[in-house]
Amino acid sequence: MDLSYGKEIEDFRGEVKAFLKASWPPSGDAAKGTKEEQLRRFRALAISKGYLGRAIPKRYGGSEQAPDPLRGQVIQEEFARAGAPMEPRGIGMMMLVPTLLERGEEWQKEKFVRATLMGEIAWCQGYSEPGSGSDLASLKTRGELVGDEWVINGQKIWTSSAHEADYMFCLVRTEPNAKKHEGISYLLIDMNQPGIDVRPLREMTGSAMFNEVFFNDVRTPKDWIVGKRGEGWLVSRTTLKHERNSIGSAEQVTGLFDSLVALAKTRRIGGRPALEDPEIRRRLVELEGYIRAHQYSGYFQMTKGLRNENPGVLGLMNKINSTHIGHRAAKLAMELLGEDGAVAPGERNMMAAEILSDSTWINYYMATVGIAIAGGTANIQRNVIAERGLGLPRDAAADRSK
């Protein structure tokens, strides 16, 4: 057992640190122009050094580095420490680019990958529909090929950032007579056209991160399809296992725990700092036990990943572990807020590890419920763990082909 990254990787860390010291925040010539221009210039430089776009071939604008989860981890750590931007956040880099790299046509990769990596275009994901949540493959939005164009009608929901996106990657039923999973195609759609109506959905926190998207004779060219007709379900399952990072999410949680301890220092119970209250101390330690277990399980999964070995059932538990930890942390924060636990939620930067004000804790108290739902509900996670992890039979009642 050796938890160090080794000399080679620590030398690499030194290089990354030196690069960041010289390049971020931008100064001199690099600081000219708008914020966006500065950002683009910095990303281009970081790509040329091999720090960003590592999974992406050079011909599509990436730096094409051999998979190396430790280097990936070090880059993430050092960029975070320096407050430097990495690849654009959002669903485009997370889902669309890996999918195109695995399944896309050459021209699709050329047109979309570089622009997405450089932050020039943004994407949204058209998956869920009002009648198709956990049972996503039952989706009904239909696409008909008319001449050289797909004509799309229907509705998507919970579409994050649709109001800001240039394009959508979308699951559409194009083969109405095929079986449920075999009638879906994966289409790319330009969001700037008249048939698209984006209506914001306000979350319980008050902010509007996601939307309803209505399609009324929306058009997209015939060849803006990834994979063949009817392969959309399979295409949507594509993931890139380049440097899959299992430590990152635990680090986010560790930062959160520090904020919680800080909160316990400032809030008072019975006239004393809450951190001196025996019950609060025990609850903090209990939460930390779960966080540490999650964190070290991340180290284990990283080790397995380095050896191309399967981490087993643990690999299926990361999302629900984060969800559970979030619930526990939120409830403890609420306990600490005491009488102030009924004020309205404030805005929160979802990417920031620290939480600083009371109203952002209230936001977190609500947002953690959202985490249990988004991207596969906790109950669906339990099904996956039970069936794929523990080998239990599928539901007696549910025939998933219907």
Next chain:
Amino acid sequence: MDFDLSEEQRMLQQSVSQFLDNECPPSRLRDLFNDETGFDPGLWKGLAELGVAGIHLPAEFGGSELEILDLAVVAEVLGRHAAPVPFLSHALASLALQLAGSPDQKKKWLPALASGEKIATVAFSEEGGGWLPEQWGLAAGTTLTGVKERVEAAEHADLFVVGLAGGKLGLVDRGAAGIEIQRVESADRTRRFGRIHFEKAPVELLGAAGPEAATRVCDVGLVLLAADAYGGSDHLVATSVAYAKNRQQFGVTIGSFQALKHQLAEMAIEVEPSRALYWYAAHALDHVPAEASRMASLAKSHLSERYSQVARDATEVHGGIGFTWEGDTQIWFKRAMFDRVMFGTPRQHKDRAAQLAGW
């Protein structure tokens, strides 16, 4: 970055596991559980022949000179098999001798302890539940008078390492005068307790190290209990899943019902990540001294609580049979009770972890 067991550690686990599969199958385990003393010298001897009694002890005395993590991975296997052997207390008593014994004391005792020929145990807890060095109240000169509680394998031990006031450690030979051992009916019949009354019993101090030796012995105990709890919890998840795949009701296996699947999934979610926590705590005892005591308390409180809960859940999953004396689930349920209390309850260790964090 290598956060996984080594090939050698895996083989060590396998050899202990195979031995217990052969020598202590469920039928034998039930017999010993129901036995008056619950002690099988042959089982202990066999494990000792595999090196289990001296994993951590110096090679010059016949030990394997391995790390705490190696001890812990064996504790996991013993926990999974609910092995009725005095591994925990023997490991800790011999560790105390190794850390704080004089050259003569080591030479006298360690070879027989490393080979398992003689059994040692620790007598730490006192009336009122003080397990940790700063809570020990018994004072000793050349003789010892007072009572120690919850001493594992008290009836079978040849040697007692006794916790004394000021975090000191004393050595009492079973053959000496002034020792009276009273059997205590413990819930866990795979690891039984005794109460020891010392009445002017001759005692030698283990004086070659300061109170940090006693603290380390306790911290190692906490991690071994955490490892035992992981092994036992993992066993209970596995047997519960197996039962759900086999048992039929309404014409189908009960494991196809979502209510039960979710319960089993939650059991696994509670247990599975905790293995990495005990690994890290064991690793810290040899490699991250600044975190060692705190991680030991954190791991012990976390894993013993997970074990207690999963034992309740497993009993429920097994239905009526889970609640019977004949069913095996109760054996692990009661081991969870032992792991929870031994060396301090989760509540005490949460308090200790909070204090060690500087909060």
